[in-house]
Amino acid sequence: MIAVIIPFYQRQQGPLNRALISIAQQQGADALQILAASDGSPVAPEIELTGLPSRLIAQVSGLRQSNGGPASARNPALDALLQSVDMVAVRDSR
Secondary structure, rough: OOOEEEEEEEOOOOOHHHHHHHHOOOOOOOOOOEEEEEEEEOOOHHHHHHOOOOOOOEEEEEEEEOOOOOOHHHHHHHHHOOOOOOEEOOOOOO
């Protein structure tokens, strides 16, 4: 299984949604764990799930923390990985 960690901080809706759509279009996207790690973003990860296929929404976990930069947003996501994950990709939401 592949995990995708998306650290994000957004002032308006859209970038995370587009990142998730891009991930869903990749070959093998049905075996993913997606961790959307909010870095104190004013836009909540749940808002960005609007309009996405339910199959994709089921793969996304939203994590939140106070603003500390993308590196500090990645760490809790790494801690939340499923044991079945073989590979991790990091994709910024922009």
